[in-house]
Amino acid sequence: MATERKTTSYWFLDYKKFFGTIDHKQIGMLYMMFSFVNIVFAGLLALIMRAELYNPGKDFVESRDWAGYFTVHGTVMIFFVVMAMGAGLGNYLVPKMIGARDLYWPRWNNIAFWMLVPASYFVWSSMAPIGWTAYPPNAIVLGGDKVDRWLIGLILAGTSSVIGAINFLLTVIYLRRPGLTWKKLDLFTWSIVFMAFIQLAATPVITIGLVMEFLARSLGATYFSTNAGSSPLFWQHVFWSYSHPAVYIMILPAMGLTSLIISRFSQTEVFGKVSMILSMAAITLLGFIVWGHHNFTASPNSPPGWFFTLTTFLIAIPSGIKTFNWLLTMYKGKIVVDVPFLFAISFVLGFVLGGVTGVMVNTIPLDLVFHDTYFVVGHFHFIIIGGALSAVSGAIYFIYSDMTGRMYNRKLAYAHYIFWVIGYILTFGSMNVLGALGMPRRYYDYSVLSILPNYDMIVLFNRIATIGAFMQGIAFTIFVFNFIYSAFKGELADEKPYNIAIPRLWMTDEEWEQLENMEVMH
Amino acid sequence: MEEEHEHVSGMAPIVGLSFAVTGFGLLEFSQGNYAMAFLLVGIFLAVVVGSVVKEIKKRSETVEAHEDEEVPIQFKKDPIFGFMGKKLWIWIFLISEVIFFTLIIGLSFSLRLVVDEGLGYREIAKFCGLPTDSNLFGLYPAGWVDQEGRAPHEVLDIPLTTLNTFVLITSSYTMVKAHEAAEKGDFLGKWGARNYLLMTAGIGATFLSIQVFEYVSLIINENFTVQSGLFGATFYLQTGFHGMHVLGGIIMILFMVYKIQSGAMKDSSDVEITGLYWHFIDVVWIMLFTLVYLV
Amino acid sequence: MTEETHEHPSRPYFKVLVILAVLTIIEVSVTYTGISEAILLWILLSLAFVKANLVIAFYMHVKYEPKPWLLYTIVFVLPFALAFPMAFFPTVG
Numbered sequence: 001m002a003t004e005r006k007t008t009s010y011w012f013l014d015y016k017k018f019f020g021t022i023d024h025k026q027i028g029m030l031y032m033m034f035s036f037v038n039i040v041f042a043g044l045l046a047l048i049m050r051a052e053l054y055n056p057g058k059d060f061v062e063s064r065d066w067a068g069y070f071t072v073h074g075t076v077m078i079f080f081v082v083m084a085m086g087a088g089l090g091n092y093l094v095p096k097m098i099g100a101r102d103l104y105w106p107r108w109n110n111i112a113f114w115m116l117v118p119a120s121y122f123v124w125s126s127m128a129p130i131g132w133t134a135y136p137p138n139a140i141v142l143g144g145d146k147v148d149r150w151l152i153g154l155i156l157a158g159t160s161s162v163i164g165a166i167n168f169l170l171t172v173i174y175l176r177r178p179g180l181t182w183k184k185l186d187l188f189t190w191s192i193v194f195m196a197f198i199q200l201a202a203t204p205v206i207t208i209g210l211v212m213e214f215l216a217r218s219l220g221a222t223y224f225s226t227n228a229g230s231s232p233l234f235w236q237h238v239f240w241s242y243s244h245p246a247v248y249i250m251i252l253p254a255m256g257l258t259s260l261i262i263s264r265f266s267q268t269e270v271f272g273k274v275s276m277i278l279s280m281a282a283i284t285l286l287g288f289i290v291w292g293h294h295n296f297t298a299s300p301n302s303p304p305g306w307f308f309t310l311t312t313f314l315i316a317i318p319s320g321i322k323t324f325n326w327l328l329t330m331y332k333g334k335i336v337v338d339v340p341f342l343f344a345i346s347f348v349l350g351f352v353l354g355g356v357t358g359v360m361v362n363t364i365p366l367d368l369v370f371h372d373t374y375f376v377v378g379h380f381h382f383i384i385i386g387g388a389l390s391a392v393s394g395a396i397y398f399i400y401s402d403m404t405g406r407m408y409n410r411k412l413a414y415a416h417y418i419f420w421v422i423g424y425i426l427t428f429g430s431m432n433v434l435g436a437l438g439m440p441r442r443y444y445d446y447s448v449l450s451i452l453p454n455y456d457m458i459v460l461f462n463r464i465a466t467i468g469a470f471m472q473g474i475a476f477t478i479f480v481f482n483f484i485y486s487a488f489k490g491e492l493a494d495e496k497p498y499n500i501a502i503p504r505l506w507m508t509d510e511e512w513e514q515l516e517n518m519e520v521m522h
Numbered sequence: 523m524e525e526e527h528e529h530v531s532g533m534a535p536i537v538g539l540s541f542a543v544t545g546f547g548l549l550e551f552s553q554g555n556y557a558m559a560f561l562l563v564g565i566f567l568a569v570v571v572g573s574v575v576k577e578i579k580k581r582s583e584t585v586e587a588h589e590d591e592e593v594p595i596q597f598k599k600d601p602i603f604g605f606m607g608k609k610l611w612i613w614i615f616l617i618s619e620v621i622f623f624t625l626i627i628g629l630s631f632s633l634r635l636v637v638d639e640g641l642g643y644r645e646i647a648k649f650c651g652l653p654t655d656s657n658l659f660g661l662y663p664a665g666w667v668d669q670e671g672r673a674p675h676e677v678l679d680i681p682l683t684t685l686n687t688f689v690l691i692t693s694s695y696t697m698v699k700a701h702e703a704a705e706k707g708d709f710l711g712k713w714g715a716r717n718y719l720l721m722t723a724g725i726g727a728t729f730l731s732i733q734v735f736e737y738v739s740l741i742i743n744e745n746f747t748v749q750s751g752l753f754g755a756t757f758y759l760q761t762g763f764h765g766m767h768v769l770g771g772i773i774m775i776l777f778m779v780y781k782i783q784s785g786a787m788k789d790s791s792d793v794e795i796t797g798l799y800w801h802f803i804d805v806v807w808i809m810l811f812t813l814v815y816l817v
Numbered sequence: 818m819t820e821e822t823h824e825h826p827s828r829p830y831f832k833v834l835v836i837l838a839v840l841t842i843i844e845v846s847v848t849y850t851g852i853s854e855a856i857l858l859w860i861l862l863s864l865a866f867v868k869a870n871l872v873i874a875f876y877m878h879v880k881y882e883p884k885p886w887l888l889y890t891i892v893f894v895l896p897f898a899l900a901f902p903m904a905f906f907p908t909v910g
């Protein structure tokens with residue numbers, strides 16, 4: 001078995017396969033590689049920014065480059081790292097989980113991936129100084145083609161994600177094995193269904209917004225101009241009505257993976273599976289009516305703040321249900337501690353820390369203070385880095401032996417885990433403190449804050465955050481090294497890489513046949 | 523089992539990467555180099571058309587249905603979606619399109635509601651306790667007007683667009699007749715699917731030509747452009763996106779004609795899928811015509 | 818089971834076309850009567866709603882599907898309900 005895998009594991013060295021593959025596992029791996037390349041460079045941008053912030057005052061980054069750095073860091077991390085990773089794991093896992101041979105449209109799958117590559121080129125080459133939110137009038141009055149490149153990149157990425165979403169939905173609906181009813185469907189596939197629905201429903205929103213900005217820039221249309229009776233706040237509504245659902249595009253697959261990993265390593269069923277599915281459905285639908293909480297301070301004529309506060313608090317309920325279900329799964333089960341399990345725990349930790357701070361910024365009186373400070377930055381990095389990326393790393397470790405036929409180095413994986421968790425808690429925890437101390441986000445030189453009474457604390461916590469960021473950098477370097485090195489030189493994996501009852505995520509052929517026979521009997 | 527199929531496609535990555543060409547086309551457009559922009563987008567369209575034609579040709583040579591054209595048995599048993607058959611994908615895509623056009627029309631109309639005093643929005647807003655003073659600085663003439671203070675019915679050519687509405691509705695009718703003929707298995711006859719499809723494409727092209735004529739006369743005679751305030755900007759956004767969808771629909775119909783001609787059409791579902799998309803464009807136009815031109 | 822769609826003797830496609838045309842004429846002529854804009858808006862909206870649903874029901878043959886209401890809800894009502902607040906909240910911003 002292992003030798004047979006070995007022969008197929010270096011497929012990507014053949015350029016014909018590398019470009020033209022329509023096999024879901026290989027495209028899934030392409031997505032993962034793409035995501036790794038992007039995370040390395042976007043992570044380097046983050047490290048450069050953190051290094052610059054180690055001391056107040058200018059160190060080595062030119063001030064005119066600063067805004068470009070954080071724009072591209074944010075955009076790339078969201079669209080080409082976390083979303084690409086979701087698509088990649090979905091590609092790799094969904095057909096296996098539902099017992100299908102491939103996705104429903106293998107070639108569209110390839111097209112969607114190769115569309116993402118030019119998209120990332122346009123975003124990387126833009127270095128637009130607009131922030132990933134691209135608020136007008138700044139984004140519209142800036143000359144040159146920087147912002148246009150950014151807009152084009154995101155339009156392409158959006159088109160790609162709609163194609164991917166339709167493909168996933170068709171696959172789950174069309175290609176399930178007989179006997180696999182919606183109720184028996186596993187939680188990761190469910191999470192991909194909801195993710196695909198959000199992509200399908202929310203991407204048109206951002207496409208319209210991006211086209212409006214594009215036309216405003218190139219033809220002088222007045223969609224966001226106060227002179228014409230509109231307002232720049234109009235963009236904020238359009239943008240956030242996409243970008244809040246987009247957050248759930250990133251977090252839902254991570255939730256599904258965490259459920260699976262925790263249940264496998266606790267050697268028991270997920271506690272309250274139906275409530276897990278319903279929670280995801282609630283998060284999906286509620287996610288479309290909470291975007292106003294990004295604009296509490298933006299507009300004197302703010303839309304009913306109480307409405308958005310209420311809906312956002314409501315979203316905390318399904319999130320809490322999920323968290324307690326994970327805890328109860330572990331409580332009921334017989335836990336085996338191994339690398340993927342630790343990363344799943346790290347997801348729960350990041351998710352809870354980010355969630356609690358999220359509820360804090362959702363409270364209008366607190367938001368009036370915390371808005372546009374590092375508190376918000378700490379909040380969403382906890383969710384995305386501490387949460388989503390942890391779960392994704394755990395899942396990659398879990399399926400590593402299946403992907404490459406080899407086993408990763410466990411010691412390096414534990415080192416990755418320790419640096420990773422300590423690193424992100426230090427960085428984003430300090431960011432929360434910094435926000436509470438009054439440090440605004442996106443500042444290049446914070447020596448202006450020396451008028452504040454807690455200035456020395458601000459400097460201290462900036463330094464802690466930088467140290468944490470470099471620990472994450474070390475962690476990720478270990479991860480990438482382990483990933484690549486073990487793919488070529490690791491020891492061959494055996495059938496049971498983990499000492500647990502079901503050492504894989506999907507069903508075996510015998511189990512499928514059992515399921516089909518059960519179906520026939522009914 | 524894996525070795526039986528060569529899991530490689532030569533065309534797919536080319537189509538995917540050719541979106542970069544469109545990207546560069548848009549970039550040229552934003553910099554004002556329109557000729558270059560249209561050239562690049564044209565290259566992209568040529569790649570797409572070429573690959574689809576190649577694919578149809580390949581399918582016409584094989585006797586058995588293509589693997590991803592078959593609907594698996596399991597799917598037919600699905601309690602929720604089982605009745606849908608092959609056309610499910612277009613319905614899923616239409617979910618996205620419904621949101622897209624609801625938003626385009628809705629956002630434009632919501633801007634209008636605030637600016638335009640005649641529509642009675644302010645009374646409702648006051649009643650609900652919502653703020654109503656969007657026109658903060660009053661630099662623009664009040665109401666839903668262009669830069670010269672003209673209302674929609676003073677600028678837009680309503681008789682011409684009414685004619686255009688009839689044209690599009692008629693094309694919907696011929697499309698549905700094409701589907702009817704295809705379901706009876708009549709593809710190549712005098713009143714068969716192919717001829718009805720060609721008629722639909724022709725009427726669709728008429729619609730587009732009238733729209734282009736309308737645009738040109740608006741820009742040249744009326745000086746009504748994208749820069750004519752929110753009215754002008756949203757007008758071109760809505761009708762422009764609709765026109766692009768019509769163009770896409772025409773291309774799709776022509777692919778179907780080619781598919782019938784080359785003998786690759788095995789059943790009526792492709793005509794039906796094209797029809798669903800085409801009728802949806804018609805639905806969008808009905809809403810657009812009312813909210814943009816008539817109100 | 819689904820093969821029965823092949824035998825539907827006469828669907829009122831032409832009738833629908835005529836109704837659509839008549840409704841369009843009514844719509845256009847209503848705009849020339851000079852009633853107040855606020856009332857006109859609601860008349861036109863309801864006429865457009867009827868026309869759009871005629872096309873959806875007959876030309877997109879939702880009416881003839883085995884589960885018309887389910888299809889109509891999933892494809893038209895639910896997305897519309899999701900998009901509607903997004904489209905109309907900005908006005909109060």
